[in-house]
Amino acid sequence: MGKTIEQIALSRGHQISFIADKDGFEASDLEGSDVAIEFTVPAAAAENIRKCAYSKTPVVVGTTGWYNQYKAIAKEIEQAGSALLTATNFSVGVNLFFELNKRLAAMMNRFGDYDVEMEEIHHTQKLDAPSGTAITLAEGVLENLDRKNNWVSLTEGNTSDSEALNLNIVSKRIDDVPGTHQISYKSEIDDIEIKHTAHNRQGFALGAVIAAEWLAGKQGIFTMSDVMSL
Numbered sequence: 001m002g003k004t005i006e007q008i009a010l011s012r013g014h015q016i017s018f019i020a021d022k023d024g025f026e027a028s029d030l031e032g033s034d035v036a037i038e039f040t041v042p043a044a045a046a047e048n049i050r051k052c053a054y055s056k057t058p059v060v061v062g063t064t065g066w067y068n069q070y071k072a073i074a075k076e077i078e079q080a081g082s083a084l085l086t087a088t089n090f091s092v093g094v095n096l097f098f099e100l101n102k103r104l105a106a107m108m109n110r111f112g113d114y115d116v117e118m119e120e121i122h123h124t125q126k127l128d129a130p131s132g133t134a135i136t137l138a139e140g141v142l143e144n145l146d147r148k149n150n151w152v153s154l155t156e157g158n159t160s161d162s163e164a165l166n167l168n169i170v171s172k173r174i175d176d177v178p179g180t181h182q183i184s185y186k187s188e189i190d191d192i193e194i195k196h197t198a199h200n201r202q203g204f205a206l207g208a209v210i211a212a213e214w215l216a217g218k219q220g221i222f223t224m225s226d227v228m229s230l
Contacts, residue, residue, distance in 0.1 A: 001039045001062070004205040012209060020048075027055040034216040035060065037208055041127060042066045049073050049084065058083035058215045062090055062208055064132030074221050085215045085222040088132030089179075090207030095224045097196040101137050101183055104194060105144035114185040114192070115164075116141060116148065121172045121180040129153065129171040133181055138167055141183065178204075 017033045035058045042065030052059035077084040120134040138151035149165040178198040185192040
């Protein structure tokens with residue numbers, strides 16, 4: 001992902017001032033940088049973001065799995081007078097899909113004969129399950145569908161939960177799948193499904209670079225909804 005982001009940034013006329021490797025980096029390494037893009041692993045993300053805050057470098061974060069620390073880190077960013085832009089998925093198409101998902105859930109709220117479930121498929125190197133994108137989609141459903149109170153993570157081979165108030169998210173891991181997310185509303189009469197399928201990582205990387213271009217020079221806490229004016 002980092003290499004793809006680098007290629008796209010260079011192709012859009014940007015300079016790469018620093019690339020952090022497996023040994024990490026210090027806040028001083030970011031001196032002179034307009035914005036940082038953080039795509040690493042959940043265990044490293046929080047501390048990396050803090051280093052960006054210390055150096056007052058606006059940071060775009062695509063890593064998921066660290067959001068239990070989000071409130072504390074957002075406060076640190078604001079106190080430092082810097083900027084943070086997070087997204088569970090930077091793809092323009094996925095962010096449009098987020099809005100479509102909310103709209104469909106609001107429409108289906110009146111039609112109780114339909115039950116809803118979700119499925120997400122990613123490559124086997126994906127560390128978190130369900131994906132951050134799937135969680136965002138689930139939250140969009142829960143905000144707009146009164147008959148579901150919680151989402152529940154299920155894995156392949158354990159794909160049923162009898163609690164009617166739960167929204168099931170089935171996670172599958174298959175080699176070389178960039179990301180597929182499907183929301184299904186099913187009744188005895190028919191099914192309604194919406195689905196987003198990523199063909200490669202280009203969309204994620206391009207969206208992250210677009211977000212970085214937008215974030216440079218700003219202060220505050222933002223999401224891709226701000227970038228795309230959704």
